[in-house]
Amino acid sequence: MLKVNNLSFNYNKSPILKALSFNVKPGEYLAIIGESGSGKSTLLKVLRGEYDLNNGTVFWKKEQILGPKHNLVIGYDFMKYVAQEFELEPFISVAENIGQHLSNFYKEEKKERIAELLQVVELTAVATTKVKLLSGGQKQRVALARALAKAPEILLLDEPFSHIDNFKKQSLRRSIFKYLKDKNITCIVATHDKEDVLGFADNMLVLNNNKIEAYNTPKQLYKDPKTALVASFFGEFNIINNDIFYAHQLKIVDSSNLKAIVKNNYFKGHYYLIEANLNGENVFLKNSKNLEKGAIIYLQKIKKPH
Numbered sequence: 308m309l310k311v312n313n314l315s316f317n318y319n320k321s322p323i324l325k326a327l328s329f330n331v332k333p334g335e336y337l338a339i340i341g342e343s344g345s346g347k348s349t350l351l352k353v354l355r356g357e358y359d360l361n362n363g364t365v366f367w368k369k370e371q372i373l374g375p376k377h378n379l380v381i382g383y384d385f386m387k388y389v390a391q392e393f394e395l396e397p398f399i400s401v402a403e404n405i406g407q408h409l410s411n412f413y414k415e416e417k418k419e420r421i422a423e424l425l426q427v428v429e430l431t432a433v434a435t436t437k438v439k440l441l442s443g444g445q446k447q448r449v450a451l452a453r454a455l456a457k458a459p460e461i462l463l464l465d466e467p468f469s470h471i472d473n474f475k476k477q478s479l480r481r482s483i484f485k486y487l488k489d490k491n492i493t494c495i496v497a498t499h500d501k502e503d504v505l506g507f508a509d510n511m512l513v514l515n516n517n518k519i520e521a522y523n524t525p526k527q528l529y530k531d532p533k534t535a536l537v538a539s540f541f542g543e544f545n546i547i548n549n550d551i552f553y554a555h556q557l558k559i560v561d562s563s564n565l566k567a568i569v570k571n572n573y574f575k576g577h578y579y580l581i582e583a584n585l586n587g588e589n590v591f592l593k594n595s596k597n598l599e600k601g602a603i604i605y606l607q608k609i610k611k612p613h
């Protein structure tokens with residue numbers, strides 16, 4: 308179990324993380340979300356021992372994670388971290404980068420391990436290509452495979468799919484998260500993208516104002532977002548009479564006391580997102596057809612989220 312107890316951290320005077328406490332079980336996937344600058348990357352770095360804490364403790368099983376004041380070399384062997392800027396060796400091949408820290412003593416095992424990881428990150432076709440010739444997204448996948456090479460107990464990932472194109476992203480996510488579950492690797496991922504979370508993460512931690520604003524399963528937070536920040540992670544939402552409603556929870560009806568004027572239509576594929584003005588406030592709803600600007604519509608809240 309990763310046990311984070313009362314963790315506080317500042318780079319200088321102003322606090323970045325204040326009194327955070329949470330646990331992550333072996334094999335669990337915890338997603339860290341929050342606005343840009345909320346401290347997601349900082350939290351990952353602190354968890355790997357890159358900085359000394361101002362207060363609190365972090366333990367993995369019986370071992371305390373400590374910062375540079377206590378360790379000559381930053382980091383721990385059982386934990387791997389993939390930063391937003393991944394550091395690879397540009398002049399050697401993809402396979403060589405992945406196997407860089409694997410022992411040459413067991414040549415056959417090393418070869419098999421590299422082949423397995425190339426498959427997980429879907430890079431078998433470029434195994435012998437020099438890394439400097441790869442795209443940003445391919446490099447990101449090499450960094451992921453390299454972090455997995457020595458089978459860490461915990462993996463810390465900062466925006467792991469941010470450089471990867473939409474065609475590849477979904478299959479890659481499924482492949483990576485399945486691999487991590489199969490191998491019981493604990494995983495903490497900082498992300499902006501709900502697609503990294505929904506269907507994969509066991510729990511979600513929302514950082515805001517230096518603190519944990521919400522911590523629960525993605526399903527629970529989706530069904531009952533207590534704050535606008537949590538709701539905004541999942542999609543367009545509205546606050547009507549102090550209640551939060553997603554865009555799909557507003558329906559157009561023949562008449563109601565929620566009278567709105569259509570301002571804009573956005574084509575979204577299988578639906579249109581309609582922006583309308585309701586008593587001076589912007590509201591968003593989903594509709595199968597686009598609507599004329601200026602049209603008067605009546606809305607009904609179709610489902611209370613909780």
Ligand SMILES: Nc1ncnc2c1ncn2[C@@H]1O[C@H](COP(=O)(O)OP(=O)(O)OP(=O)(O)O)[C@@H](O)[C@H]1O
Binds near residue numbers: 341344345346347349
């Ligand atoms: N090395 C540093 N020294 C001083 N301040 C820093 C340092 N790194 C980050 N910060 C500050 O700490 C705060 C949190 O930054 P952090 O990168 O952890 O946020 P984040 O949530 O990961 O953001 P993003 O989603 O944009 O990556 C920001 O205000 C940032 O300016």
